[in-house]
Amino acid sequence: MAVKTLEDLLAEGVAGRHVLVRSDLNVPLDGARITDDGRVRAALPTIRRLAEAGAKVVVAAHLGRPKGAPEEKYSLRPVAARLGELLGADVRLASDVVGEGAKAVVSSLADGQVALLENVRFDPRETSKDAGERDELAHAFAALVGEDGAFVSDGFGVVHRKQASVYDVARVLPAYAGGLVLAELDVLGRLTGNPERPYVVVLGGSKVSDKLAVIEALLPKVDKLLIGGGMAFTFLAAQGHSVGSSLLEQDFVETARKLLETEGDKIVVPVDVVVADRFAADAATDTVAADAIPEGWMGLDIGPRTVESFAAAVAGAKTVFWNGPAGVFEMAPFAAGTRGVAQAIADSAAFSVVGGGDSAAAVRQLGLPEDGFSHISTGGGASLEYLEGKELPGVAVLGEEG
Ligand SMILES: Nc1ncnc2c1ncn2[C@@H]1O[C@H](COP(=O)(O)OP(=O)(O)O)[C@@H](O)[C@H]1O
Numbered sequence: 001m002a003v004k005t006l007e008d009l010l011a012e013g014v015a016g017r018h019v020l021v022r023s024d025l026n027v028p029l030d031g032a033r034i035t036d037d038g039r040v041r042a043a044l045p046t047i048r049r050l051a052e053a054g055a056k057v058v059v060a061a062h063l064g065r066p067k068g069a070p071e072e073k074y075s076l077r078p079v080a081a082r083l084g085e086l087l088g089a090d091v092r093l094a095s096d097v098v099g100e101g102a103k104a105v106v107s108s109l110a111d112g113q114v115a116l117l118e119n120v121r122f123d124p125r126e127t128s129k130d131a132g133e134r135d136e137l138a139h140a141f142a143a144l145v146g147e148d149g150a151f152v153s154d155g156f157g158v159v160h161r162k163q164a165s166v167y168d169v170a171r172v173l174p175a176y177a178g179g180l181v182l183a184e185l186d187v188l189g190r191l192t193g194n195p196e197r198p199y200v201v202v203l204g205g206s207k208v209s210d211k212l213a214v215i216e217a218l219l220p221k222v223d224k225l226l227i228g229g230g231m232a233f234t235f236l237a238a239q240g241h242s243v244g245s246s247l248l249e250q251d252f253v254e255t256a257r258k259l260l261e262t263e264g265d266k267i268v269v270p271v272d273v274v275v276a277d278r279f280a281a282d283a284a285t286d287t288v289a290a291d292a293i294p295e296g297w298m299g300l301d302i303g304p305r306t307v308e309s310f311a312a313a314v315a316g317a318k319t320v321f322w323n324g325p326a327g328v329f330e331m332a333p334f335a336a337g338t339r340g341v342a343q344a345i346a347d348s349a350a351f352s353v354v355g356g357g358d359s360a361a362a363v364r365q366l367g368l369p370e371d372g373f374s375h376i377s378t379g380g381g382a383s384l385e386y387l388e389g390k391e392l393p394g395v396a397v398l399g400e401e402g
């Protein structure tokens with residue numbers, strides 16, 4: 001199945017045409033301050049090439065997980081400002097997704113100009129389970145870019161989501177794969193098929209329910225699976241330990257127990273944990289054995305003995321994929337685990353890929369050498385689903401006959 005690409009679109013000619021670009025601009029924020037602009041930078045080449053070719057570029061993106069209605073803290077305003085700074089051109093932010101605000105901004109674009117729609121997840125149809133509702137929004141996107149409009153899918157971090165601006169719109173408009181999506185798939189392809197062994201995957205982070213499902217599928221493919229971050233506690237609970245008020249996915253405890261029973265030789269879980277009496281940088285903290293988490297306390301990082309065991313596994317690896325910080329690295333008392341794991345990966349001779357908005361941000365914010373990693377991917381969940389062999393809806397749709 002031939003997928004049309006950005007190059008094909010540029011060859012067709014885009015001058016004067018409206019082109020809708022789906023980017024992943026889901027950056028970490030501290031209030032209105034972007035703490036890591038890696039995803040905005042990664043989105044630039046595609047946007048810039050289209051603008052330089054004279055397209056009227058309309059960028060669609062999400063930020064966080066608003067509940068289908070506008071919420072100031074999830075506004076893309078800081079992102080529009082940063083995108084404008086990096087492009088060296090004004091980027092107007094529409095006041096809505098496909099409403100009057102969006103129409104006004106889109107129709108005001110001159111050739112080569114760029115606009116950003118407001119957070120697509122402000123519209124409940126974006127993430128709706130009802131295909132008809134998503135299709136309706138997809139048609140509204142298509143109407144925005146008009147008769148000779150086109151769609152470029154460039155938001156690699158979100159291609160695992162069957163959402164209106166990722167999947168459905170590609171069935172309505174002539175659709176093209178962007179350079180970022182193609183480049184990411186190319187590198188990740190080295191981890192599928194026949195990765196050099198030992199192949200070690202390190203998981204963490206807070207999107208526990210999303211990523212626990214991936215573990216089952218990944219286990220047969222890897223030699224070791226190191227589990228830190230928020231998802232470790234479901235495994236500690238499965239070992240019969242009490243986890244206090246740590247993140248816990250109760251529905252997965254039984255599956256985790258079975259996995260530990262059948263694949264226990266591959267799974268490495270924390271042996272010690274940094275606990276806190278509340279979720280705050282100035283909380284009271286302690287480092288305790290994984291079976292001694294006090295009632296009411298929460299585990300916010302892996303402890304030093306765990307870092308050592310993770311580092312040892314990584315040191316012997318030939319291929320490493322890491323997604324999800326080992327702890328709440330944004331707060332200094334809980335950053336040591338993530339720093340230790342990241343340093344071990346950077347020091348290893350393995351072909352190493354780190355993926356995910358926060359994991360990539362951690363590498364940069366904790367001052368680790370970016371060249372210590374073979375590839376820093378913009379996608380966490382998307383990379384994981386690709387590695388487990390799942391079809392990525394936002395990619396598969398590009399190969400469908402239009
Ligand atoms: N033990 C923990 N408890 C709560 N949150 C955690 C824990 N460990 C890591 N996190 C949080 O996980 C978040 C990142 O998770 P996730 O979105 O899954 O990663 P990525 O964006 O790299 O894919 C970080 O903001 C970090 O603070």
Ligand SMILES: O=C(OP(=O)(O)O)[C@H](O)COP(=O)(O)O
Pocket residue numbers: 024026064065157158161207355356357358378379380381382
């Ligand atoms: O941040 C993202 O994914 P990641 O945390 O897996 O890297 C993407 O922007 C997707 O966001 P979503 O997981 O809310 O759909």
